[in-house]
Amino acid sequence: MTTDTPQDRLARAKEASRVSARLTSDEKVQALESIAHALEESAAVIIEANARDIENGRRDGIGDALIDRLRLDEKRVVSLASAVREIAALPDPIGQVVAGHRMPNGVALEQVRVPFGVVGAIYEARPNVTVDIAALALRSGNASVLRGGSAARESNAVLVGVMRGALERAGITPEVIQTVDDFGRDGAKALMQGRGFVDVLVPRGSAALIETVVTESTVPVIETGAGNVHIVLDETAPDDWAQEIVVNAKVQRPSVCNAVETVLVLRQAAPRLVPLVASALQSEGVAVHGDDTVMGLVSNVIPATEEDWSTEYLSLDIAMKVVDTLDDALAHIRTYSTGHTESIITTDTRNAERFLAEVDSAVVMVNSSTRFTDGAEFGFGAEVGISTQKLHARGPMGLSELTSTKWLARGSGQTRG
Amino acid sequence: MTTDTPQDRLARAKEASRVSARLTSDEKVQALESIAHALEESAAVIIEANARDIENGRRDGIGDALIDRLRLDEKRVVSLASAVREIAALPDPIGQVVAGHRMPNGVALEQVRVPFGVVGAIYEARPNVTVDIAALALRSGNASVLRGGSAARESNAVLVGVMRGALERAGITPEVIQTVDDFGRDGAKALMQGRGFVDVLVPRGSAALIETVVTESTVPVIETGAGNVHIVLDETAPDDWAQEIVVNAKVQRPSVCNAVETVLVLRQAAPRLVPLVASALQSEGVAVHGDDTVMGLVSNVIPATEEDWSTEYLSLDIAMKVVDTLDDALAHIRTYSTGHTESIITTDTRNAERFLAEVDSAVVMVNSSTRFTDGAEFGFGAEVGISTQKLHARGPMGLSELTSTKWLARGSGQTRG
Numbered sequence: 001m002t003t004d005t006p007q008d009r010l011a012r013a014k015e016a017s018r019v020s021a022r023l024t025s026d027e028k029v030q031a032l033e034s035i036a037h038a039l040e041e042s043a044a045v046i047i048e049a050n051a052r053d054i055e056n057g058r059r060d061g062i063g064d065a066l067i068d069r070l071r072l073d074e075k076r077v078v079s080l081a082s083a084v085r086e087i088a089a090l091p092d093p094i095g096q097v098v099a100g101h102r103m104p105n106g107v108a109l110e111q112v113r114v115p116f117g118v119v120g121a122i123y124e125a126r127p128n129v130t131v132d133i134a135a136l137a138l139r140s141g142n143a144s145v146l147r148g149g150s151a152a153r154e155s156n157a158v159l160v161g162v163m164r165g166a167l168e169r170a171g172i173t174p175e176v177i178q179t180v181d182d183f184g185r186d187g188a189k190a191l192m193q194g195r196g197f198v199d200v201l202v203p204r205g206s207a208a209l210i211e212t213v214v215t216e217s218t219v220p221v222i223e224t225g226a227g228n229v230h231i232v233l234d235e236t237a238p239d240d241w242a243q244e245i246v247v248n249a250k251v252q253r254p255s256v257c258n259a260v261e262t263v264l265v266l267r268q269a270a271p272r273l274v275p276l277v278a279s280a281l282q283s284e285g286v287a288v289h290g291d292d293t294v295m296g297l298v299s300n301v302i303p304a305t306e307e308d309w310s311t312e313y314l315s316l317d318i319a320m321k322v323v324d325t326l327d328d329a330l331a332h333i334r335t336y337s338t339g340h341t342e343s344i345i346t347t348d349t350r351n352a353e354r355f356l357a358e359v360d361s362a363v364v365m366v367n368s369s370t371r372f373t374d375g376a377e378f379g380f381g382a383e384v385g386i387s388t389q390k391l392h393a394r395g396p397m398g399l400s401e402l403t404s405t406k407w408l409a410r411g412s413g414q415t416r417g
Numbered sequence: 418m419t420t421d422t423p424q425d426r427l428a429r430a431k432e433a434s435r436v437s438a439r440l441t442s443d444e445k446v447q448a449l450e451s452i453a454h455a456l457e458e459s460a461a462v463i464i465e466a467n468a469r470d471i472e473n474g475r476r477d478g479i480g481d482a483l484i485d486r487l488r489l490d491e492k493r494v495v496s497l498a499s500a501v502r503e504i505a506a507l508p509d510p511i512g513q514v515v516a517g518h519r520m521p522n523g524v525a526l527e528q529v530r531v532p533f534g535v536v537g538a539i540y541e542a543r544p545n546v547t548v549d550i551a552a553l554a555l556r557s558g559n560a561s562v563l564r565g566g567s568a569a570r571e572s573n574a575v576l577v578g579v580m581r582g583a584l585e586r587a588g589i590t591p592e593v594i595q596t597v598d599d600f601g602r603d604g605a606k607a608l609m610q611g612r613g614f615v616d617v618l619v620p621r622g623s624a625a626l627i628e629t630v631v632t633e634s635t636v637p638v639i640e641t642g643a644g645n646v647h648i649v650l651d652e653t654a655p656d657d658w659a660q661e662i663v664v665n666a667k668v669q670r671p672s673v674c675n676a677v678e679t680v681l682v683l684r685q686a687a688p689r690l691v692p693l694v695a696s697a698l699q700s701e702g703v704a705v706h707g708d709d710t711v712m713g714l715v716s717n718v719i720p721a722t723e724e725d726w727s728t729e730y731l732s733l734d735i736a737m738k739v740v741d742t743l744d745d746a747l748a749h750i751r752t753y754s755t756g757h758t759e760s761i762i763t764t765d766t767r768n769a770e771r772f773l774a775e776v777d778s779a780v781v782m783v784n785s786s787t788r789f790t791d792g793a794e795f796g797f798g799a800e801v802g803i804s805t806q807k808l809h810a811r812g813p814m815g816l817s818e819l820t821s822t823k824w825l826a827r828g829s830g831q832t833r834g
Binding site: 022101103107109111116195200215218220221222223238240241244245248343352356357358360361362363365366367369372373377378379389390391392395406407408409412413414416 | 435438439518520524526528531533534612616617631632635637638639640655657658661662665666669760769773774775777778779780781782783784785786788789790794795796806807808809811812821822823824825826827828829830831832833
C-alpha cells in the first residue's frame with residue numbers, strides 16, 4: 001500500500017465520497033452489515049495482528065493502561081461488530097429537509113442534509129476508534145481517512161483491510177475507507193493540510209494531540225476536548241445528592257472526559273458537606289487534593305497546588321476547594337474549565353438558573369451527574385466525540401454532526417429585479 | 418488607543434462578551450438604536466475622516482472601484498444607520514430552544530441557542546462592513562473585534578468610536594465593540610492566533626485574504642468564499658429562460674460573488690443557444706470569452722484560455738464553453754467551481770434532479786438566477802457573508818449562524834448506573 005502518496009489516498013477518498021454520498025440508506029445498511037460480518041469472520045487475524053502491536057508496545061515500555069486500551073480479544077472483536085450494527089440501525093440523516101420556504105417570486109427553497117464528503121480522523125492507539133469512525137462516516141454518506149496511533153498500527157492495518165474487503169463484497173468501492181497510518185507523521189500532515197480534499201477533521205485523544213491538530217490544520221477541525229469538569233455544592237445542596245452525584249461522577253468511570261475533577265464547595269456549606277463528600281470519596285479509594293480549608297475539615301487530604309485546579313486527572317484523584325460565594329465558584333470555573341461539563345447541586349432556583357445561564361460550557365447541569373454527557377445517554381445512539389468548541393457542534397456529537405447542508409432552489413425562469 | 422496590546426483588546430472583548438450574552442432582546446435593540454442615532458448625528462465627522470482615507474488612497478494610487486467602495490457620503494451614512502435599525506428589527510436568536518427531551522431517568526435536557534462570545538472579523542476597505550459586523554454580532558449577543566482594511570483606517574476608527582460612545586450612553590460597556598486596526602498586521606495576527614479569546618473568525622474579502630486567514634488561523638474560521646459561479650444550459654433549456662437568466666446573473670450586478678462567471682452549453686443545444694445568449698450578453702456590454710465551438714458560432718468572442726475557467730471576473734466578462742454531455746458539465750464544475758452557487762436551465766426532470774443531487778455547492782439551482790444566493794433574498798433579513806465551507810454554516814449566513822448552542826440538564830439527584 002505504500003507505492004502511492006498520502007495525497008493520492010486523499011484524492012481517492014474525495015472521488016469515492018461522490019459514490020458514498022449517493023448511496024441509499026438501504027445500501028449503507030447492507031455495507032455496514034457486510035463490515036460487521038467480516039469483522040466477526042476475521043477475528044483470528046485481527047487478534048493476531050493486535051498481539052504483534054501488544055508485543056511491540058511491551059517492548060517499547062508503554063504502560064498497562066495503554067496496553068489495555070490497545071488490546072483486542074474475541075469479546076472485543078464481537079463488540080466492534082455490534083457497534084457497527086448499532087450504527088447501521090441509526091436513522092439516516094442524509095436527505096433530511098432541515099428548512100424550506102417559497103421565495104416571494106415563487107422559487108422553492110429547501111435546505112437539505114448532505115454528507116460532508118471526506119471525514120478525517122487523527123486519534124490514539126485505540127483500534128475500536130478505527131471501526132467506529134469508519135462506520136459512522138459511512139452511515140452518514142461520507143468517505144473516511146483514518147490516522148490512528150502508531151502503537152495500534154498492525155491492528156489498524158488489518159481492520160481497515162477487513163472493512164475495505166467487506167465494502168468490495170457489498171459492491172461499493174473500498175476507497176470509501178482509507179488509512180494513512182503507513183505514512184507515519186506525513187500521513188497526519190497530509191490530513192491536516194488537505195485543503196480541498198478533507199472536509200472536516202476530527203482529532204480524538206489527549207489535549208496535546210488535539211492542540212497539535214488545531215494548530216497545524218488548515219482544514220476545518222472539530223475540537224473534541226479534554227474535560228476538566230467541575231461540580232459546585234452550594235449551601236442548599238442536599239446531603240444525599242451531593243454525596244451520590246460527586247461519588248458517581250468521580251468513581252463510576254474515572255478515566256473518561258466527563259468524570260468530575262474538581263469539587264467547589266461554598267463556604268457556608270463546607271462544615272456540613274466537605275467531611276461527608278470527602279470521606280465518601282476516600283472510602284471509594286479516591287485521593288482528595290484539598291485547599292487549606294478542606295485540610296482543616298478532613299484528614300488524609302493531599303495539599304492541593306495551583307496545578308491541581310487545571311489537571312484532568314482521569315484517575316481516582318479529585319481536587320476540592322472551598323470558595324466564599326457562587327461568584328467565586330463561577331470565576332474559578334471560568335479560569336480552569338475546559339468548557340466540557342459543569343454541574344451544580346442546589347435546591348435554590350436563583351443559584352440553579354444563574355449557573356445554567358452563566359457557565360459557558362457545552363453541557364451545564366443542575367443536580368445531575370456529569371457522567372451523563374455522552375452521546376448514548378443523550379439518545380444519539382452513537383458518538384463521534386464530545387465537541388468543546390462552539391462552531392458547528394457543541395457537546396456530544398451524533399451522526400447529524402457528521403453532515404453539512406446545501407440549499408436547493410427550484411425555479412421557473414425567475415431573475416432578480 | 419495604542420497604550421495597550423492587541424491581546425489586551427481580545428481579553429476585554431472576552432470579558433465584555435459575558436455582558437453582551439446576558440442582555441435582553443430589548444436591551445440589545447436599545448443599544449442598536451443608540452448606535453444608529455449616533456451614526457446619523459456624527460455624519461459630518463465620519464465623512465471628514467473618510468475624506469482623509471480617500472485622499473490617502475488617491476495618493477497611494479488605489480483604483481476608482483476601490484475608492485468607490487471606500488467612500489462614505491451623507492446618503493451612505495444614512496444607509497449605515499438604516500442597516501443597523503434593520504438588524505435591530507430581526508428576531509433575537511438567543512435563548513431559542515433548538516431541541517430537547519427528557520432522558521429515561523427523568524433528567525430534562527434542553528439545547529438552547531447562545532452567543533459565540535467573541536466574533537472576530539478581518540475584511541477589506543469597506544467601512545460599511547465595520548458597522549454591519551458590529552451590529553450583527555451585538556444583535557446575537559456577541560462582542561466583536563474588528564480588523565478592517567488599512568485604506569479605511571481613519572473611517573473605521575471614527576465609526577468604532579461613535580459606536581462605542583453610543584453603547585456607553587445606552588449603559589453598556591463599550592468593550593463589546595473593539596478594533597485592532599491600529600496595530601496593523603499585529604492586530605490581524607492576534608485575531609488569527611487568539612485561542613481562548615476569539616470564538617469564531619470571519620474573513621470577508623478577496624480569495625487571497627480568505628486563504629491567508631484560513632491558513633494562519635488557529636481559531637475556528639468560517640470561510641466566506643469567492644464565487645466562480647456556473648450556469649449550465651441543456652438541450653431542453655427554453656430560449657427565454659436561458660437568455661434572461663444568464664443576462665440577469667451576469668449583468669444585474671457583476672461585481673458580487675453570486676454573479677455568473679462561466680456558462681456551459683450542452684453540444685446539442687449550442688447552435689440554438691450560444692448565438693442567442695452570447696449576443697444578448699454582448700448587447701449589454703459583456704465581453705464573451707469562448708472556446709473554439711463558441712467562436713465558430715458567434716463573432717467578437719475572445720479566445721478563452723485555461724485561466725478563464727478558474728477566473729472570478731467580477732466584471733462584465735463571461736466565459737462560455739460547449740460540452741458534450743451533462744457528465745462533462747458536472748466534471749467541469751467539480752474542477753473549477755468554488756462551491757458557491759451553480760444553476761441549470763432545463764425542462765428535463767432527470768437532468769434537473771441529477772444536477773441538484775450531484776453538484777456539491779452551497780446553493781444548487783434549477784431555472785433561477787444565481788443572483789438569488791443572498792441573505793436578504795433567502796429571507797434572513799441581513800447577511801454575515803456567504804459560507805462556502807461545509808462546517809457550521811453553508812450558503813448565506815443570517816444571525817443564527819453567529820450563535821452556538823449549549824445543553825442544559827435539569828435533574829433531581831440522578832446518577833449514572
